Amino acid sequence: MIPVDVTSVISILSRTPATVRELVSGLEDNWLHAREAPDTWSPHEIVAHLIYGEQTDWIPRMRIILDEKSDKKFTTFDRTGHFPIAAGRSIDSLLHQFEQLRLENILILVAADLTEDDLLKEGIHPAFGPVTLGQLLASWVVHDMTHIYQISRIIAKQYETEVGPWKEYLGILNR
Amino acid sequence: MIPVDVTSVISILSRTPATVRELVSGLEDNWLHAREAPDTWSPHEIVAHLIYGEQTDWIPRMRIILDEKSDKKFTTFDRTGHFPIAAGRSIDSLLHQFEQLRLENILILVAADLTEDDLLKEGIHPAFGPVTLGQLLASWVVHDMTHIYQISRIIAKQYETEVGPWKEYLGILNR
Numbered sequence: 001m002i003p004v005d006v007t008s009v010i011s012i013l014s015r016t017p018a019t020v021r022e023l024v025s026g027l028e029d030n031w032l033h034a035r036e037a038p039d040t041w042s043p044h045e046i047v048a049h050l051i052y053g054e055q056t057d058w059i060p061r062m063r064i065i066l067d068e069k070s071d072k073k074f075t076t077f078d079r080t081g082h083f084p085i086a087a088g089r090s091i092d093s094l095l096h097q098f099e100q101l102r103l104e105n106i107l108i109l110v111a112a113d114l115t116e117d118d119l120l121k122e123g124i125h126p127a128f129g130p131v132t133l134g135q136l137l138a139s140w141v142v143h144d145m146t147h148i149y150q151i152s153r154i155i156a157k158q159y160e161t162e163v164g165p166w167k168e169y170l171g172i173l174n175r
Numbered sequence: 176m177i178p179v180d181v182t183s184v185i186s187i188l189s190r191t192p193a194t195v196r197e198l199v200s201g202l203e204d205n206w207l208h209a210r211e212a213p214d215t216w217s218p219h220e221i222v223a224h225l226i227y228g229e230q231t232d233w234i235p236r237m238r239i240i241l242d243e244k245s246d247k248k249f250t251t252f253d254r255t256g257h258f259p260i261a262a263g264r265s266i267d268s269l270l271h272q273f274e275q276l277r278l279e280n281i282l283i284l285v286a287a288d289l290t291e292d293d294l295l296k297e298g299i300h301p302a303f304g305p306v307t308l309g310q311l312l313a314s315w316v317v318h319d320m321t322h323i324y325q326i327s328r329i330i331a332k333q334y335e336t337e338v339g340p341w342k343e344y345l346g347i348l349n350r
Contacts, residue, residue: 001333001334001335001336002205002206002209002333002334002337003337004334004337008206011201011202011203011206012202012206012330015198018197019194019197019198021188021297022190022193022194022196022197023194023323026186027186028183028189028264030177031183031186031187034177036318037222045176058223061184072226074179077211083318093269095313114186116334126338128339128340128341129340131340132339133340135337135338135339135340135341138334138337138338138339138341139334139338139339139341139344139345141330141331141334142331142334142338142341142345142346142347142348145327145330145347146327146329146331146345146346146347148198148323148324148327149307149310149323149324149327149328149331149347152320152321152323152327153324154322154323155316155320156188156317156321158176158177158317159176159177159179159313159316160176160311161176161245162176162177162178162179162309162313163313163314163317164303164306164307164310164313164314165300165303165308165310165316166303166310166313166317167307168303168317169314170314170317170321170323171321172320173317175350
């Protein structure tokens with residue numbers, strides 16, 4: 001376990017766009033649009049979802065926690081909000097937008113100059129109720145990792161049959 | 176499902192060193208040496224394991240399958256073989272070695288100029304018995320994805336408590 005501090009959070013958040021770029025940029029369409037199952041997301045859609053999170057989730061919620069208004073309730077995150085972002089876009093265009101938005105959001109995070117007390121301030125999550133800014137920042141990091149994991153799993157699963165008996169040793173195929 | 180062909184295999188294998196580099200290069204020691212549990216590997220050790228696979232697993236096994244000798248039995252892979260490689264090394268030194276070895280191995284794969292018939296040729300796995308070269312190449316790709324997944328999961332788990340109630344939404348923490 002590592003305690004949440006803003007420097008650590010930024011050291012992880014700032015590397016995600018390049019990690020995702022290395023994983024998917026230049027991949028052929030059959031990989032970019034591959035799915036694990038119907039109604040699950042493709043790598044292309046996941047990048048759009050990361051964009052949508054930058055636009056509507058993490059920093060907007062940080063602002064609700066830190067600003068002077070008394071209504072601390074977060075807007076519900078729309079899990080389909082990325083579909084219009086993904087439509088008709090090249091993967092490189094999506095990757096570029098994610099990179100730009102993440103960089104802007106990290107600059108906002110740096111400029112906020114958060115104290116330990118700030119990390120304990122609360123907002124109201126539509127499902128969980130009170131959550132702290134520290135929990136929000138930790139979740140932003142873990143959310144990045146969730147989607148790096150998801151992309152690697154989607155790629156792996158395209159070879160689920162092709163690995164033959166090795167499947168037993170390759171735990172990612174059994175998730 | 177995507178059929179195994181050498182071009183696709185190379186398009187994935189060739190991006191792994193850079194993906195892993197973006198995930199871990201420059202991370203602070205508490206992340207590089209973090210573990211999910213005792214007796215599990217750290218990101219630092221995983222990079223050493225990837226090196227050891229390049230040295231002793233994938234291409235050596237391809238050679239056993241393709242060469243003229245009648246003994247097609249693979250050497251058993253040593254799951255502790257990477258510990259001496261990891262000992263005392265900086266992450267950047269490990270990443271650099273992985274990058275070099277992977278590049279050399281891809282050049283060997285390209286030079287082998289494999290046909291569809293070659294992909295059906297067999298070696299003898301110490302646990303599974305007969306496996307094809309196609310299955311070996313597919314497993315090499317999936318093995319890369321397994322370890323990208325594992326690194327992202329190790330990073331995520333350091334914040335398992337810090338995310339608070341979000342844990343329920345973040346599936347990677349429940350693996």
